[in-house]
């Protein structure tokens with residue numbers, strides 16, 4: 380994976396989708412309860428190799444976009460949408476130009492109507508860009524290809540299929556090169572972004588795509604997409620981990636909880652920044668993958684972690700989950716204390732955790748309770764936090 384490169388996913392969603400029938404453009408139609416575009420965007424938002432996601436939409440679709448992406452609205456990687464043009468190629472060019480002010484190193488261009496793009500395909504495209512200025516997901520053609528005669532009803536000939544590939548998306552490029560290529564190709568009708576790159580003389584690599592990475596084009600495709608979704612769900616297993624932590628108050632003027640500093644008549648005592656809520660969450664994530672606890676990975680005896688921000692613990696736990704091809708589906712934290720008041724800080728806490736974990740805010744829940752002035756939390760000697768984390772992992776082979 381390219382470590383330092385800033386990589387943006389540009390999702391093209393400006394089409395009208397007339398072939399798919401139904402009311403409104405197909406990318407906004409629900410697929411098992413969620414808009415196609417939301418599923419597509421989330422595949423990139425959840426990918427560790429993607430730093431930002433921008434969607435190019437039709438100028439009539441502002442409301443449809445807002446409704447479809449509402450659950451992901453606060454995702455730290457989701458950038459505001461931009462309006463596209465008449466043809467797909469115009470939309471891509473406008474999308475690229477919208478990024479030129481703060482140009483990324485790499486850009487992955489993807490069709491909104493391919494919601495089943497998987498992390499492996501995205502990763503292969505990014506990796507190939509370390510060697511070539513362009514790389515696209517594609518599959519070799521296995522069917523025999525026929526060319527039809529003029530009326531489309533009779534065979535005119537058989538097309539040699541060796542060396543033929545079906546182009547999918549994402550199609551990834553070095554940003555400056557593809558921006559220049561698209562600007563040079565304006566007004567010429569080319570079929571995909573690889574064709575634009577080829578016209579500019581850029582080398583474009585083929586990397587294996589995935590058969591499931593289908594494009595929803597016709598109305599019938601929605602039926603196939605629902606079947607794929609059902610099968611995909613059975614390819615994962617879900618595990619839950621729990622965590623619990625307590626820290627004592629000592630003289631100070633603020634506590635740090637879920638990465639947020641809250642003014643208080645005391646601070647939390649501990650080796651790191653003593654963020655009990657983030658420690659409980661980290662242990663929950665580690666628990667879900669049976670990877671011990673924080674202390675195993677960051678021994679408190681090691682002076683290296685003195686005063687450390689707790690985000691490094693949570694980032695480590697998330698890296699271990701993603702190393703297994705997994706992700707955190709949801710987490711729920713309960714902070715137990717009489718004071719400080721947690722509620723006014725909940726939104727900031729959820730946003731901070733979502734950013735650290737690289738997941739959308741809707742996947743993060745933060746709650747608080749008191750113990751009715753009973754026990755050590757009731758006496759305000761310290762506070763406690765508990766957490767659960769639900770992790771999705773690839774199902775083990777049968």
Ligand code: MG
Nearest residue numbers: 624625655658
């Ligand atoms: Mg702790």
